[in-house]
Amino acid sequence: MTLHRDVDPAVDPDDPARTGAVEPLETAAPAPPRSWDVATVGLPAPLAVVDLDAFDANAEDLVRRANGVPIRVASKSVRCRPLLRRALARPGFSGVMAYSVREASWLVDSGFEDVYVAYPSVDVLALSELALDGLAASQVTVTVDSLDHVRMLAALTRPHGLRVAVDVDSSLRVGPVHIGVRRSPVRSPEDAVAVARAASDAGLSVVGLMFYDAQIAGLPDTSPAVRFVKARSAASLVDRRRAVVRAVRDVADLEFVNGGGTGSVHLTALDPVVTEVAAGSGLYGPTLFDGYDAFSPRPAAAFALAVTRRPGPGFVTVSGGGYIASGPPGWERLPALFGGRDLRMVRREGAGEVQTPLQGKGARDLQIGDRAWFRHAKAGELCERFNALHLVSGTDLVETVPTYRGEGRNFG
Incomplete structure (x- = not known):
């Protein structure tokens, strides 16, 4: 959340969308465990995991x-x-x-x-x-x-x-x-x-x-x-x-x-x-809970998107990604690339409804069908985009369980 005063909440001098600031290349979190790829090998992306x-x-x-x-x-x-x-x-x-x-x-x-x-x-x-x-x-x-x-x-x-x-x-x-x-x-x-x-x-x-x-x-x-x-x-x-x-x-x-x-x-x-x-x-430890002095939750929930295009040198495009968190608008409400690669979203496009372009040196190593991992800005809102969560522990896929959405429940 932000500090709400009796002024227009859109007027935020620190909002990157207003200042033209460039979003960071990656989050401060460590790279996603390689074990997640191993545990979910063969599963089609987009997919969501929770590390037990x-x-x-x-x-x-x-x-x-x-x-x-x-x-x-x-x-x-x-x-x-x-x-x-x-x-x-x-x-x-x-x-x-x-x-x-x-x-x-x-x-x-x-x-x-x-x-x-x-x-x-x-x-x-x-x-x-x-x-x-x-x-x-x-x-x-x-x-x-x-x-x-x-x-x-x-x-x-x-x-x-x-x-x-x-x-x-x-x-x-x-x-x-x-x-x-x-x-x-x-x-x-x-x-x-x-x-x-x-x-x-x-x-x-x-x-x-x-x-x-x-x-x-x-x-x-x-x-x-x-x-x-x-x-x-x-x-x-x-x-x-x-x-x-x-x-x-x-x-x-x-x-x-x-x-x-x-x-x-x-x-x-x-x-x-x-x-x-x-x-x-x-x-779940979403990105909006990075940066607290008193605690540092481990990133437990994440989602993977598949590379579907290589539109040019230094660029790849992944499927889906427009999972924007509620709250005051700003880049901090977008999904964040989960470390480990020199990649960033394209500011002119952001996170798209059906595809999200990424750019940076890390694009050189990504091929069609590879995955890019992201963390959502908030916790449960991620579940409104996925019918199931793949529960992993180490390199094991322990269980696949339904979200509220996967059980046909939408409570607004």
């Missing part, structure tokens, strides 16, 4: 940084049921943070428990079905952050007992400057109590609070200014979070207080009022 050794090492590192506080795994950053189960089978992980009510109900039907939908939903049909399903309603918690949400849920058929959590804005405010993301309008203890009390009065069961500090969790430590903002934000949030939790506990029997993300697990877990932290991206 790196995935497990990243999971272990998250547990270490959480320092005994349970980690709720963020499904949007994984989007693969077998890998969600793999993470949850590890001590230190407990519960799922989902991003859709329909997804949550599907996961519960699949045997998952304690699923928290961390974004408000206005899918009245899905919410109505949830309220009428005793098992799902007992395992799924939905988010509210306004009286409007409460009224909508109260109007459902048999809403009594539906579990809800209040999302509390965790951005940093410095005078008129807003640093963070635009999420909940609930900020003060009074705001949170008003929503919680209204929900309880409507027959809803208020069981949780959420505090997502995007300006800490999702921002690499790229400069002293960023580090200062993150430190000030963390200190400010500790005091405000404590006050909100204390106030809401007076009107609701809270089961959980959720906070943080992959980039702030180690900080959020220090707060005694937090009962669980959230993380998911750190399992």
Whole structure:
């Protein structure tokens, strides 16, 4: 993420697209393991892999940084049921943070428990079905952050007992400057109590609070200014979070207080009022999580594209590649060549819908049918481009498992 202020977010003086800066030849990550090519030999590209050794090492590192506080795994950053189960089978992980009510109900039907939908939903049909399903309603918690949400849920058929959590804005405010993301309008203890009390009065069961500090969790430590903002934000949030939790506990029997993300697990877990932290991206280690001071996830997820053309000296073209990450536009949202070769994307074309040209001295060594490896900028969004993930360990192809997309599930 970037620092969001009350100005046009497109006006970013450091954005390469505005300054004309040239993107780097390759990522700072090491070259992809030769073992991936060996493990997936004979499989047609484009293909996506998850290195189980790196995935497990990243999971272990998250547990270490959480320092005994349970980690709720963020499904949007994984989007693969077998890998969600793999993470949850590890001590230190407990519960799922989902991003859709329909997804949550599907996961519960699949045997998952304690699923928290961390974004408000206005899918009245899905919410109505949830309220009428005793098992799902007992395992799924939905988010509210306004009286409007409460009224909508109260109007459902048999809403009594539906579990809800209040999302509390965790951005940093410095005078008129807003640093963070635009999420909940609930900020003060009074705001949170008003929503919680209204929900309880409507027959809803208020069981949780959420505090997502995007300006800490999702921002690499790229400069002293960023580090200062993150430190000030963390200190400010500790005091405000404590006050909100204390106030809401007076009107609701809270089961959980959720906070943080992959980039702030180690900080959020220090707060005694937090009962669980959230993380998911750190399992795959995408490029937007390069450059943090406190941790360095191993690149666990990557994809390979096949060379289909040699349009001229110093150039090759690979199939596909236009897997652009969400967020503010910029070169950092494009897939990154995974080291090991003197190659770069062609600025005039970038990552294309059906083909992506590459240029550089490394093109001399690539022949038709060879592969180029890439890392996605974000974690789970990669799974929206592939029906399957090939799970590898060393030179072994351990298993091929479906993504959400491969199971015919699209939750937006």
